[in-house]
Amino acid sequence: xxxxxxxxxxxxxxxxxxxxxxxxxxGKITAILGPSGGGKSTLLRALxxxxxxxxxxxxxxxxxxxxxxxxKNGIQPPWPALTVVFQQLFLWPHLTLRRNIxxxxxxxxxxxxxxxxxxxxxxxxxxxxxxxxxxxxxxxNEVSLGQRQRAAFIRAVVLHPKYLLLDEITSALDVExxxxxxxxxxxxxxxxxxxxxxxxxxxxxxxxxxxxIFMENGRIVESGDKSLLTTPKNERLMKFxxxxxxxL
Amino acid sequence: MSALEIIVSYRQEFLRGLQVTLQLCxxxxxxxxxxxxxxxxxxxxxxxxxxxxxxxxxxxxxxxxVLVFLFWLYYPLQYALGVDISPFKTAAAALSIVxxxxxxxxxxxxxxxxxxxxLMAARxxxxxxxxxxLRIQLPIVARQVLxxxxxxxxxxxxxxxxxxxxxVEEIFRVAQRINSEVYRPIQIYTALAFFFLVICLPxxxxxxxxxxxxxxxxxxx
Numbered sequence: 001x002x003x004x005x006x007x008x009x010x011x012x013x014x015x016x017x018x019x020x021x022x023x024x025x026x027g028k029i030t031a032i033l034g035p036s037g038g039g040k041s042t043l044l045r046a047l048x049x050x051x052x053x054x055x056x057x058x059x060x061x062x063x064x065x066x067x068x069x070x071x072k073n074g075i076q077p078p079w080p081a082l083t084v085v086f087q088q089l090f091l092w093p094h095l096t097l098r099r100n101i102x103x104x105x106x107x108x109x110x111x112x113x114x115x116x117x118x119x120x121x122x123x124x125x126x127x128x129x130x131x132x133x134x135x136x137x138x139x140x141n142e143v144s145l146g147q148r149q150r151a152a153f154i155r156a157v158v159l160h161p162k163y164l165l166l167d168e169i170t171s172a173l174d175v176e177x178x179x180x181x182x183x184x185x186x187x188x189x190x191x192x193x194x195x196x197x198x199x200x201x202x203x204x205x206x207x208x209x210x211x212x213i214f215m216e217n218g219r220i221v222e223s224g225d226k227s228l229l230t231t232p233k234n235e236r237l238m239k240f241x242x243x244x245x246x247x248l
Numbered sequence: 249m250s251a252l253e254i255i256v257s258y259r260q261e262f263l264r265g266l267q268v269t270l271q272l273c274x275x276x277x278x279x280x281x282x283x284x285x286x287x288x289x290x291x292x293x294x295x296x297x298x299x300x301x302x303x304x305x306x307x308x309x310x311x312x313x314v315l316v317f318l319f320w321l322y323y324p325l326q327y328a329l330g331v332d333i334s335p336f337k338t339a340a341a342a343l344s345i346v347x348x349x350x351x352x353x354x355x356x357x358x359x360x361x362x363x364x365x366x367l368m369a370a371r372x373x374x375x376x377x378x379x380x381x382l383r384i385q386l387p388i389v390a391r392q393v394l395x396x397x398x399x400x401x402x403x404x405x406x407x408x409x410x411x412x413x414x415x416v417e418e419i420f421r422v423a424q425r426i427n428s429e430v431y432r433p434i435q436i437y438t439a440l441a442f443f444f445l446v447i448c449l450p451x452x453x454x455x456x457x458x459x460x461x462x463x464x465x466x467x468x469x
Contacts, residue, residue, distance in 0.1 A: 048372065050368050050371060050372065051368075077371065079374035080374055083372055083373075086365070086368075090363075090369035091369075092369065092388070093366075094387045094391055103373065103375075103383065104373030104375070156372075159374075
């Protein structure tokens with residue numbers, strides 16, 4: 001289990017997260033919804049321990065990480081068990097998309113013989129699946145945002161993380177590629193990956209998620225199974241869903 | 249006499265002048281790049297203790313023309329200290345100091361603007377600190393720094409001409425002396441321009457090539 005307890009985070013005296021508790025089980029998909037600026041991305045960074053919380057703890061499969069003094073540089077997140085795809089992607093600009101994907105794999109491949117060939121084959125299959133084969137040898141600045149999003153997604157997926165945190169990874173994708181990502185998330189879930197997904201796409205959340213969390217102003221306002229999206233109890237969630245429907 | 253005839257006739261003098269220019273250049277480049285890199289990296293790491301004084305010195309130096317700085321080191325400073333340092337050493341010191349702070353500024357700027365997110369991505373991907381420096385930070389910083397570093401070094405090569413004004417026997421002073429003998433300014437200064445074109449143009453071209461080929465927009469936009 002990936003468990004966050006009492007997570008607080010602020011910047012410049014302004015508290016963004018007000019003591020968030022949540023858990024993510026292997027083989028489950030949890031979608032976080034909510035208006036912009038509600039702290040969703042901050043929560044993902046805090047849970048991944050890359051931007052350490054001001055207080056609270058994160059537990060990964062029984063190992064608990066505390067953040068008493070916001071000592072963000074002292075903690076090495078469990079790798080490759082916990083992996084994140086950021087909204088801004090952060091593909092390394094001096095490497096081709098293929099090298100961006102395979103560089104982290106080198107360490108995993110070094111652990112067992114034959115792993116490198118298997119990993120290369122999987123990379124090729126995923127590039128093919130997401131229609132990226134012909135762009136794989138280009139640099140990030142030479143491809144579209146959607147192609148970069150797919151490359152960043154593949155970079156995370158090939159590591160076979162136990163917990164995968166995804167921040168708005170479909171924002172620049174067309175319907176066809178959103179659908180492919182959705183199908184692949186379901187495959188990952190079958191393999192036992194726990195996925196925490198921040199998205200603005202209600203339909204995407206409805207199709208993919210086992211659990212829904214609605215966040216606003218750094219707090220979890222409501223959470224539950226996906227029936228929450230059809231029969232919301234909380235007034236704020238109701239309003240949010242109706243606004244999203246109107247906007248679409 | 250044509251420019252070519254002058255070059256051929258005075259080739260020994262030109263070569264000696266060129267040798268002095270290149271010696272001066274090698275000293276300025278070596279000291280500037282080495283010391284500038286050390287100060288730049290240290291300034292980015294220890295922003296207050298080293299970065300701030302280094303920026304202040306750099307700011308002051310940027311306000312003083314190179315020629316004035318060179319003259320000030322050669323005349324008033326040596327007079328005040330009661331020392332007599334050769335023109336070559338004085339020129340080497342003055343231009344090395346200027347180069348050092350230009351390089352330090354460049355390196356510190358690139359390091360400070362280095363997006364943390366790439367380091368974050370490296371941590372997510374399980375790279376160690378050493379792997380992150382060697383495989384992510386260093387290659388990106390080098391690509392950002394190298395073209396501008398070359399431009400700065402070409403500028404420093406051209407700045408060696410100022411050394412002639414404190415009697416360093418570099419190529420410009422040699423050209424002036426030959427001109428005073430044969431009085432053929434057009435041919436002589438054309439020959440001098442040719443020397444500089446041969447050295448500076450390839451470096452400039454290389455810098456432009458590196459900039460086009462390797463520099464990236466790190467904002468990811």
